[in-house]
Amino acid sequence: MAELTPPRTVVITGATGGVGGALARRLGGDGWIVYAVHRKLADAEALRDAGLTPVLLDVTDEESIAAAADMVGPRLDALVNSAGIMGQGPVELVPAEAWRRQFEINVIGQAAVIRGFLPALRAAGGRIVNLGAVSARVTPPFFGPIAASKAALSALTQALRMELRHQGVKVSLVEPGAMDTAIFTTADKASADIGWAGSPETQHRYASALDAVRTAAARQPLGPVAPAVNAVVRALTARRPDTLYTTGRDGRVLALLRFLPDGVRDRLLLRAMGVTAQAFETSPPAVVG
Template sequence: MAELPLTTPRTVLVTGATGGVGSAVARALRTAGWTVYAAHRRPEDAEALRDAGFTPVRLELTDEDSVFAAAEQVGPRLDGLVNSAAIMGQGPVELTPAEAWRRQFEINVIGQATVIRAFLPALRASGGRVVNVGAVSARVPPPFFGPIAASKAALAALTHSLRAELRHQGVKVTLVEPGAMDTPIFATADKASADLGWAGSATTQEHYARALDAVRATAARQPLGPVTPAVDAVVRALTARRPATLATTGRDGRALALLRFLPDGLRDRLVLKAFGVTAEAFEDAPLTESPAARRR
């Protein structure tokens, strides 16, 4: 873990502080002497966060009033903002219902932009830093991960634009793009998919059944990396004199990012093979039904 030599306590707001990368970042910064404002959604989380040494801040990404109320609570100066809160949507584009797409972008993109809007005056007052936690899938989207990849690609574009806009205002901006990590987000994504169900008829779903089974089997065998490299990257972005504008972490993250330099056809073949999706998975698929039958 990177060391953080501090002379006076600095302040940071971390979204997603109750789990995954966000909680690990919050712990690392608290240990280093930062005052950590830990954003949370559920009232019952406040006491546990306070007992752990954080300052709990109630913040609901999809509620603009809640976000701006949190900014009022934090006050007029803030040294760092870490946008780590996110949800993960997965599944074939054809089978992902509109509700899932809307929620994916509402939280992973619009919610992040709302938090940035609310806290920028305090960050500008202190010459602070913004760190957005994206995903390497934004650059090389794997099959059946379109929803999360699309939202993270949008977050990446937002981050790059923001960095240029704030270049002459004293606020530095970094995008951290981790690979697959051992966090609860995959289990949460599976539950969310199960709760919403697939769009389309049973016939449409049959087109993807074997390919989805192959992807699930491949994912189950894939070792997930630790969160430490991503946490270290966030810490460096907050403390380095000249922070990187983009940090890709994890062995699989760096490997996947390199694939973007390959021709599209070759990259597609390599990614499909890696995920176990072959032409045989789509053999004997049923005939496509009418457009009316494909709607939920």
């Protein structure tokens, strides 16, 4: 009698988010054992009810990463790094605290998770898929923080891919366009909670331009998460996975803009975001009192 092939195993960080959650349900339905990473204890029951195995893990806490790796065991077929936060705003106005948190979660935390699970991935000849963003290659105005962190993640992924090439672990990067998830709402709330850096005069200088960008963003249709999920599944299951997958119509269009001369690309992006010279020609804020 033929031996039964054991189900494949995958750890998915950000499994309570838009892409991570959809991916966890998809792979669970396909017969994978899904270790669904969450940060809040309250999320465990819903993940378990969905047929997933909840794993409490904070990507910024190496002790929790080590505990999760011990729980998963000595062999792991795949790791998908979907966890991340989105910071946005003018480079001049984003506080240092927000920059540090952006990189702590989106870059340093991803590296820590990879380091924690690599022995098990190596033992199984597994795969790593990192979720980036196409803005890492072509960055619109006021998206510097998220794009900078995703550009760093892209560089990390490229180095890792070559370092693991002869160790039996394949590495892919998925760069989606804008998707209909809660990350934009969360980003707006985080910006409001932290506030802006700079003097009132400096903040006022950007007020009209920020309003224009918000208006332009509100008009932009957000794509579904399905193309990103499908790309991750291909990266996990294809015999020879691509090193890079770009998904979403807007993602592919934005990626193509990198071939334009810088000046032309800048003008197109500024126009698309409604940022004109007039947006910065504002009078000083009124002095109260």
